[in-house]
Amino acid sequence: MTDAIPESTLPYPPVYKDKRFVVLSDWDGTITTQDSNDYMTDNLGFGKARRRAGNLEILAGRQTFSRDGFREMLESIAANGHSFDECKEVLKKNIKLDVGFKDFNAWCAANDIPVVIVSSGMAPSIRAVLSNLVGEEVADTIDIIANEVEIEDNGKWHINFRHPSSGYGHDKSRAILPYKDLESPPLLFFFGDGVSDMSAARHADVLFVKQKDDGENDLAAYCTREGIKHIIFRDFAQALRVVQAVVRGEKTPAEVLAAGKA
Ligand SMILES: [Mg+2]
Numbered sequence: 001m002t003d004a005i006p007e008s009t010l011p012y013p014p015v016y017k018d019k020r021f022v023v024l025s026d027w028d029g030t031i032t033t034q035d036s037n038d039y040m041t042d043n044l045g046f047g048k049a050r051r052r053a054g055n056l057e058i059l060a061g062r063q064t065f066s067r068d069g070f071r072e073m074l075e076s077i078a079a080n081g082h083s084f085d086e087c088k089e090v091l092k093k094n095i096k097l098d099v100g101f102k103d104f105n106a107w108c109a110a111n112d113i114p115v116v117i118v119s120s121g122m123a124p125s126i127r128a129v130l131s132n133l134v135g136e137e138v139a140d141t142i143d144i145i146a147n148e149v150e151i152e153d154n155g156k157w158h159i160n161f162r163h164p165s166s167g168y169g170h171d172k173s174r175a176i177l178p179y180k181d182l183e184s185p186p187l188l189f190f191f192g193d194g195v196s197d198m199s200a201a202r203h204a205d206v207l208f209v210k211q212k213d214d215g216e217n218d219l220a221a222y223c224t225r226e227g228i229k230h231i232i233f234r235d236f237a238q239a240l241r242v243v244q245a246v247v248r249g250e251k252t253p254a255e256v257l258a259a260g261k262a
Pocket residue numbers: 026027028029030035192193194
């Protein structure tokens with residue numbers, strides 16, 4: 001699925017071709033402590049049991065990240081009568097930031113390292129929650145590459161996929177691969193936690209996979225199975241120390257990847 005180039009229906013922010021380092025990160029469950037789409041599905045849509053059954057199918061290799069399964073999750077929320085504005089408010093109240101992310105982002109900003117969110121979620125709700133958590137001024141400095149939402153006149157809403165022809169809906173590898181074509185590409189740090197990060201995982205220079213306490217560590221299981229080197233991290237405070245060591249030239253990417261843990 002990563003080989004064919006899916007057509008993007010949505011624009012991309014510019015590639016940071018003159019930077020030495022770029023951070024790309026998943027949003028849900030990585031920058032936030034909880035996945036907002038899962039949260040909405042579990043609490044406003046068809047519920048957790050049905051959602052987990054779908055994720056386990058993906059992990060077992062019987063199915064890749066399912067654009068259609070994801071759409072069904074979100075449709076179950078709209079079908080229960082919850083408007084998109086209501087969802088945004090529920091998320092703003094309930095979704096929390098990784099404890100180290102603010103400092104991590106501030107350090108990156110001070111060191112000329114762009115931070116880009118690459119998400120399978122919907123940009124307007126991510127933007128709303130991010131602004132709420134870090135303040136609008138800081139949030140405005142962070143690019144978001146995600147899907148969009150379409151709201152009908154009757155209030156019904158549905159997700160508008162960036163890559164409708166890809167099984168991922170949003171193929172995150174397309175946010176990374178343009179960097180690989182540059183003459184002297186920046187070193188790419190990628191942070192993720194779940195099945196939607198699978199397409200991007202193998203293209204990162206330094207891959208961080210978030211440790212989960214609830215057993216839903218789908219990306220770690222995938223990387224281990226596929227032999228993709230990665231660094232397990234608990235929060236962005238831990239990850240920052242590893243990123244700093246690489247940026248300052250104290251450690252090579254190969255060394256931090258060999259350590260395997262932040
Ligand atoms: Mg995630």
